[in-house]
Amino acid sequence: MKHPLGGPVADLDSITVPTHLLPADGRFGSGPSRVRPAQMQALAEVGTSVMGTSHRKAPVKDLVRRVREGLTELFALPEGYEIVLGNGGSTAFWDSATFALVREKAQHLVLGEFSSKFAAETTAAPHLSDPSIVRAEPGSAARASVEEGVDVYAWPQNETSTGVMLPVERPNGAGDDQLVLVDATSAAGGVAVDLTQADAYYFAPQKSFASDGGLWIAALSPAAIARAEEIESSARWVPEFLSLTAAIDNSRKNQTLNTPAIATLVLLAEQIEWILAQGGLAWADARTRATSGLLQEWAARREEVSPFVTDPSARSQVVTTLDLVDDVYGAGIADLLRKHGIVDIEPYRKLGRNQLRIATFPSVPESDVQALIEVLDHVLDALRNDG
Numbered sequence: 001m002k003h004p005l006g007g008p009v010a011d012l013d014s015i016t017v018p019t020h021l022l023p024a025d026g027r028f029g030s031g032p033s034r035v036r037p038a039q040m041q042a043l044a045e046v047g048t049s050v051m052g053t054s055h056r057k058a059p060v061k062d063l064v065r066r067v068r069e070g071l072t073e074l075f076a077l078p079e080g081y082e083i084v085l086g087n088g089g090s091t092a093f094w095d096s097a098t099f100a101l102v103r104e105k106a107q108h109l110v111l112g113e114f115s116s117k118f119a120a121e122t123t124a125a126p127h128l129s130d131p132s133i134v135r136a137e138p139g140s141a142a143r144a145s146v147e148e149g150v151d152v153y154a155w156p157q158n159e160t161s162t163g164v165m166l167p168v169e170r171p172n173g174a175g176d177d178q179l180v181l182v183d184a185t186s187a188a189g190g191v192a193v194d195l196t197q198a199d200a201y202y203f204a205p206q207k208s209f210a211s212d213g214g215l216w217i218a219a220l221s222p223a224a225i226a227r228a229e230e231i232e233s234s235a236r237w238v239p240e241f242l243s244l245t246a247a248i249d250n251s252r253k254n255q256t257l258n259t260p261a262i263a264t265l266v267l268l269a270e271q272i273e274w275i276l277a278q279g280g281l282a283w284a285d286a287r288t289r290a291t292s293g294l295l296q297e298w299a300a301r302r303e304e305v306s307p308f309v310t311d312p313s314a315r316s317q318v319v320t321t322l323d324l325v326d327d328v329y330g331a332g333i334a335d336l337l338r339k340h341g342i343v344d345i346e347p348y349r350k351l352g353r354n355q356l357r358i359a360t361f362p363s364v365p366e367s368d369v370q371a372l373i374e375v376l377d378h379v380l381d382a383l384r385n386d387g
């Protein structure tokens with residue numbers, strides 16, 4: 001029997017992983033990602049007094065305030081920047097930006113599934129010119145370069161589908177009227193950043209922030225806020241749900257335009273405060289470097305495994321993508337591990353590679369990564385002896 005990439009399907013069914021090798025927590029997904037037990041505890045304790053109560057009253061508004069103040073501290077928010085939030089996840093923010101931040105034309109770096117989705121929106125929008133698209137092969141990086149006529153530059157800090165990480169730095173020579181929009185959905189909270197280099201640094205809470213999905217959060221610069229006000233007072237129709245000025249107004253009152261998922265806010269506030277208590281963003285950045293580093297060192301040790309991202313400087317600290325040789329069947333290994341409670345290490349579904357994708361968000365301790373590596377060693381050694 002052969003697997004889709006040509007190698008034999010090894011006899012994975014005969015392999016059992018000894019229980020003592022297993023990590024304490026087997027969730028290594030790239031989003032939704034593991035929620036720490038202490039967050040669930042807080043939801044049970046703190047949550048009961050706010051769940052099922054009005055989002056226009058103090059208890060829920062206080063949660064939103066905790067989130068906004070916590071993020072202000074975590075990101076050392078520059079003067080004049082504001083933390084704004086709304087419903088619909090990062091996908092909704094792409095549409096908000098398409099209506100309320102892109103004036104005429106965007107430049108997108110497209111290096112995988114997530115970055116291509118935002119580019120598809122500004123391409124389809126009838127009120128915008130076709131964007132300028134700078135493409136990179138999946139697994140490699142691209143860089144924005146200054147272009148006349150462009151009023152928004154857009155790229156992901158971490159392209160979650162491929163495990164490529166890009167710097168957050170204004171393109172050299174970019175004008176004051178050219179905004180930088182960074183999709184930080186999987187990077188925010190796990191990777192260091194200097195927010196003066198972006199005008200909209202936006203994310204959703206189900207990755208490094210270990211919460212549930214459904215919200216978007218953005219750190220907006222004064223220039224981004226001014227752009228939204230300019231566009232939304234022009235003749236362009238902007239749907240109310242996607243209005244950034246409405247989101248800004250509501251956020252200033254510690255509210256959202258429409259009803260938020262309160263549990264998501266509780267889990268998010270707990271995670272922000274936990275990261276701050278551990279030492280803030282510098283701590284989280286050091287931890288994800290260390291844990292992803294363990295996986296890269298392991299890949300260097302095993303001849304069956306190689307990093308999908310060949311340029312070491314483009315490798316993500318939070319999502320590690322590792323290719324396997326043809327006769328080691330990654331999907332079979334992911335299935336086997338799933339039976340042992342280690343979940344969501346399959347590659348991004350549309351990438352179609354013989355690969356494992358392992359997230360090391362701040363909630364993932366070194367001990368669990370170490371254990372995962374021992375489990376993978378056990379499986380690969382068993383396969384080798386089998387062949």
Ligand SMILES: *Cc1c(COP(=O)(O)O)cnc(C)c1O
Nearest residue numbers: 089090091114156160185186204
């Ligand atoms: C997960 C992810 C998204 C999508 O987030 P939603 O909250 O599901 O809309 C967008 N961009 C990146 C980089 C992501 O990792």
